[in-house]
Amino acid sequence: MNTTPKQFAVIGHPVNHSLSPHIHLLFAGQFNIPLNYDRLDIEREELLSQLEQFKSQRFSGLNVTLPLKHDAYLLCQSLSDKAKLTESVNTISIRDNQLFGDTTDGIGLIRDLISKGVKLKNTRSLLVGAGGAANAVMADLIKGRPSTLYLTNRTIEKSMLMESHWSDFAKNHSVTLKVADINDREQGPYDVIINATSAGFTSELSPLPDGVISNNTICYDMIYGRETPFIRQAIEHKATWHDGLGMLIEQAAESFRIWHDKTPDTSTIKGDLALLKLI
Ligand code: NAP
Secondary structure: OOOEEEEEEEEEEOOOOOOHHHHHHHHHHHOOOOEEOOOOOOOOHHHHHHHHHHHOOOOOOEOOOOOOOHHHHHOOEEEEEHHHOOOOOOOEEEOOOEEEEEEHHHHHHHHHHHHHHOOOOOOOEEEEEEOHHHHHHHHHHHHHOOOEEEEEEOOOHHHHHHHHHHHHHHOOOOOEEOOOOOOOOOOOOOOOEOOOOOOOHHEEEOOOOOOOOOOOOOEOOOOOOOOOOHHHEEEEHOOOOOOOOOOOHHHHHHHHHHHOOOOOOOOHHHHHHHHHHOO
């Protein structure tokens, strides 16, 4: 057995608080796989030259986070079907001096929803946001077969672009896609709302008006580690709510599977991170 640790890293800007190294080391421990996993702060302008260096430094894989996922998609030599569809890469495998790009955010979200008993099928669901994270989960959200998937965003033109990009894929899965004004209360309440905005970091206000959440709505915020205004709004409406920690763990598990061909047990990771006082 080769015991030389393989080299991995998460790249993005900022990355200093990323939990990915801890999560991957916990997974590696489950299989006694020796590996090193760094956090490397890289800005967009440096990405091309840094990727060349990672190849020469014999890195085996990279996780890619904000704001580099679309640039990584443009720079990989080969892409999974889902990375092509979503135009987003969060997992790079480096083999034979080539970069293979994949995206695991969508599967991470769906697996977390499933583990929490949230069903998308035949629901009226709302996706809030039109940035990298919203686009990255679209293929898997549509495959979850909500009857209607509403798209909304502060800059509504971006939701319109998303609708046109995804309309054929949605039709092929018998899902109706509709753009909703972010302040429109009339379409609500929704069965499931997924907040894929970064508003929870930058604003004291929820991106959504009251009236779109009822006590039967499932509210999911991709942000984790803080009570966002959207989560507070869900609590005020006595709705069920979840943060994005489970998605983070599940997307990491799928990256781990791609790199090591082994499926880690994710059920213990939240407890392990808490024991390590990381969450
Ligand atoms: P992004 O590409 O920068 O997009 C940000 C989105 O948030 C845009 O739709 C933007 O609207 C919206 N937004 C920002 N501030 C807002 C405000 N005050 N009110 C309403 N909308 C606002 O970022 P991203 O990559 O999509 O990431 C979004 C969030 O998801 C981040 O917080 C990230 O940490 C989280 N995330 C979590 C996971 C996980 O595994 N849990 C994975 C991926 C991402 P405009 O278009 O109008 O600017």
